Amino acid sequence: MNLHAIRAIYFFEMERTWRTLLQSIVSPVISTSLYFIVFGAAIGSRMTAIDGIAYGAFIVPGLIMLSLLTQSLSNASFGIFFPKFSGTIYEILSAPVSYVEIVVGYVGAAASKSILLGLIILATARLFVAFEIAHPLWMLAFLVLTAVAFSLFGFIIGIWADGFEKLQLVPMMIITPLTFLGGSFYSIDMLPPFWRTVTLANPVVYLVSGFRWSFYESSDVSVAISLGMTAAFLIACLTMVWWIFKTGYKLRA
Amino acid sequence: MQPIISVSGLTKTYASGFEALKTINLEIRPGEIFALLGPNGAGKTTLINIICGIVNPSSGVIRADGCDIVKDYRAARAKIGLVPQELSTNAFETVFAAVSFSRGLFGRPANPAYVEKVLRDLSLWDKKDSMIMTLSGGMKRRVMIAKALSHEPKILFLDEPTAGVDVELRRDMWEMVRSLRATGVTIILTTHYIEEAEEMADRIGVINKGEIILVEDKAALMNKLGKKQLILHLLDRLDAIPDELAGYRLELSGNGSELVYTYDAKGEGTGIAPLMRRLSDLKIDFQDLQTSQSSLEEIFVSLVRASP
Numbered sequence: 001m002n003l004h005a006i007r008a009i010y011f012f013e014m015e016r017t018w019r020t021l022l023q024s025i026v027s028p029v030i031s032t033s034l035y036f037i038v039f040g041a042a043i044g045s046r047m048t049a050i051d052g053i054a055y056g057a058f059i060v061p062g063l064i065m066l067s068l069l070t071q072s073l074s075n076a077s078f079g080i081f082f083p084k085f086s087g088t089i090y091e092i093l094s095a096p097v098s099y100v101e102i103v104v105g106y107v108g109a110a111a112s113k114s115i116l117l118g119l120i121i122l123a124t125a126r127l128f129v130a131f132e133i134a135h136p137l138w139m140l141a142f143l144v145l146t147a148v149a150f151s152l153f154g155f156i157i158g159i160w161a162d163g164f165e166k167l168q169l170v171p172m173m174i175i176t177p178l179t180f181l182g183g184s185f186y187s188i189d190m191l192p193p194f195w196r197t198v199t200l201a202n203p204v205v206y207l208v209s210g211f212r213w214s215f216y217e218s219s220d221v222s223v224a225i226s227l228g229m230t231a232a233f234l235i236a237c238l239t240m241v242w243w244i245f246k247t248g249y250k251l252r253a
Numbered sequence: 254m255q256p257i258i259s260v261s262g263l264t265k266t267y268a269s270g271f272e273a274l275k276t277i278n279l280e281i282r283p284g285e286i287f288a289l290l291g292p293n294g295a296g297k298t299t300l301i302n303i304i305c306g307i308v309n310p311s312s313g314v315i316r317a318d319g320c321d322i323v324k325d326y327r328a329a330r331a332k333i334g335l336v337p338q339e340l341s342t343n344a345f346e347t348v349f350a351a352v353s354f355s356r357g358l359f360g361r362p363a364n365p366a367y368v369e370k371v372l373r374d375l376s377l378w379d380k381k382d383s384m385i386m387t388l389s390g391g392m393k394r395r396v397m398i399a400k401a402l403s404h405e406p407k408i409l410f411l412d413e414p415t416a417g418v419d420v421e422l423r424r425d426m427w428e429m430v431r432s433l434r435a436t437g438v439t440i441i442l443t444t445h446y447i448e449e450a451e452e453m454a455d456r457i458g459v460i461n462k463g464e465i466i467l468v469e470d471k472a473a474l475m476n477k478l479g480k481k482q483l484i485l486h487l488l489d490r491l492d493a494i495p496d497e498l499a500g501y502r503l504e505l506s507g508n509g510s511e512l513v514y515t516y517d518a519k520g521e522g523t524g525i526a527p528l529m530r531r532l533s534d535l536k537i538d539f540q541d542l543q544t545s546q547s548s549l550e551e552i553f554v555s556l557v558r559a560s561p
């Protein structure tokens with residue numbers, strides 16, 4: 001195990017966060033605060049409670065998930081895309097590192113950043129609405145699992161993308177709609193039966209539902225299924241990454 | 254002596270179907286400076302990138318200091334440093350951070366004192382806290398060299414180290430390569446400048462269209478080059494070389510109108526003056542004379558032309 005290499009990659013990537021502090025931490029915090037002001041305070045005060053949870057509090061887990069997903073994706077995809085784009089990837093490819101070490105370095109850093117961000121948003125939310133966390137450990141577990149899975153997914157996108165358009169494509173066209181339709185702002189029980197069934201095909205529903213359960217012990221689908229779906233997605237991403245490195249796909253000519 | 258790099262039966266066909274290397278066999282000796290010459294697109298970078306692990310070989314076996322570059326890639330790559338042809342650096346990183354990063358990446362524990370030494374040797378120490386984007390092109394290239402040296406490699410690849418570099422920096426670069434060699438590092442460089450190969454290399458390899466067409470000691474090559482010719486355009490034709498001149502390496506050409514004397518420009522005394530005296534004794538007059546010398550460039554060009 002080349003621990004020095006993992007450290008080097010990890011800290012290089014984290015360094016990027018501090019350098020772009022505004023973009024990577026401050027701006028998501030500001031935009032989530034806006035959500036809380038608009039949906040939590042302004043609109044939320046006129047909404048009825050869902051499952052006995054005040055609307056402002058209800059949307060907290062979903063909003064954190066929203067940031068977690070988009071930030072994991074964009075951090076991880078940019079982290080590996082940029083060296084490819086600038087040519088500095090030659091050094092990674094010529095270094096005595098295994099693909100496991102490369103993935104641990106890049107994905108680990110991306111996941112750390114979004115976990116940190118998730119916790120910051122959680123603290124920010126507490127300033128706007130009152131809520132309690134029923135299962136803090138499960139909450140952390142969902143946070144970490146989701147951050148890692150989507151950072152892996154971002155890593156895959158970063159390798160696949162050969163231009164900035166493609167890099168933006170998946171987050172814009174797929175992830176944002178899925179998160180908005182994933183029950184962040186409503187309970188899927190509020191949907192007509194047909195749409196409820198369709199919604200169950202959306203993996204984000206399981207993430208948000210499981211995460212919300214760790215806060216309020218109320219969920220759209222059973223926690224076991226949520227956990228299973230998250231794990232399944234993680235395994236799918238791991239398999240994909242393994243295949244990428246095995247074949248050298250888009251990395252080694 | 255065991256070669257420090259041995260390439261046997263290496264081929265490379267890119268995904269596009271283009272056959273960039275056709276059965277390369279090559280051995281690099283420990284501690285030498287090896288210059289790889291070849292026209293654009295000959296396959297120099299492809300060969301280097303395969304040895305360094307950036308491009309996958311299609312077939313063949315490569316060993317670096319006894320380690321198979323595929324099966325034992327960790328040990329092999331830890332011994333190799335690479336300065337690629339293209340300048341690519343992280344614009345927002347400082348010089349010191351960039352070099353320390355490379356060292357870690359190659360599995361070495363942090364060693365600020367060593368990094369300092371490398372930067373001082375490359376006259377980059379006063380720039381250690383500068384962002385790379387604020388450096389000139391020549392400095393950026395030196396940063397890339399510092400990165401390649403950061404993990405104390407035994408083998409250093411320089412892919413066109415002096416392309417687009419001014420004369421002074423080129424001399425500095427040569428100096429640096431020599432002092433590295435003095436510490437026991439084996440250096441493989443590619444270049445388009447014949448003079449560079451002449452100046453630096455112990456051995457020279459010529460590659461064209463994916464095939465190595467010559468590998469020779471520079472000394473042996475230079476010996477061939479050391480031969481100069483003096484051509485005398487005679488006033489009167491000669492039918493044969495007079496016996497009195499049998500001691501000289503002379504030939505007649507141009508139907509006896511030219512007398513060609515081949516001599517060793519690097520040897521002691523060229524023998525031109527005594528020859529001239531003998532000629533005047535023998536009343537052989539000439540109306541004009543010229544000398545010619547084949548350069549490495551000419552040999553190179555004729556080799557590349559001749560190869561199919």
Ligand SMILES: Nc1ncnc2c1ncn2[C@@H]1O[C@H](COP(=O)(O)OP(=O)(O)OP(=O)(O)O)[C@@H](O)[C@H]1O
Pocket residue numbers: 253267268269271273291292293294295296297298299300338
């Ligand atoms: N990724 C690739 N896919 C397809 N063909 C490639 C690839 N990389 C290089 N080639 C081709 O392989 C051949 C050899 O390229 P290479 O870069 O090894 O040449 P070179 O000798 O380094 O040339 P130069 O002196 O211009 O640097 C060229 O014809 C090039 O177009």
Ligand SMILES: [Mg+2]
Pocket residue numbers: 297298299338412
């Ligand atoms: Mg090249």
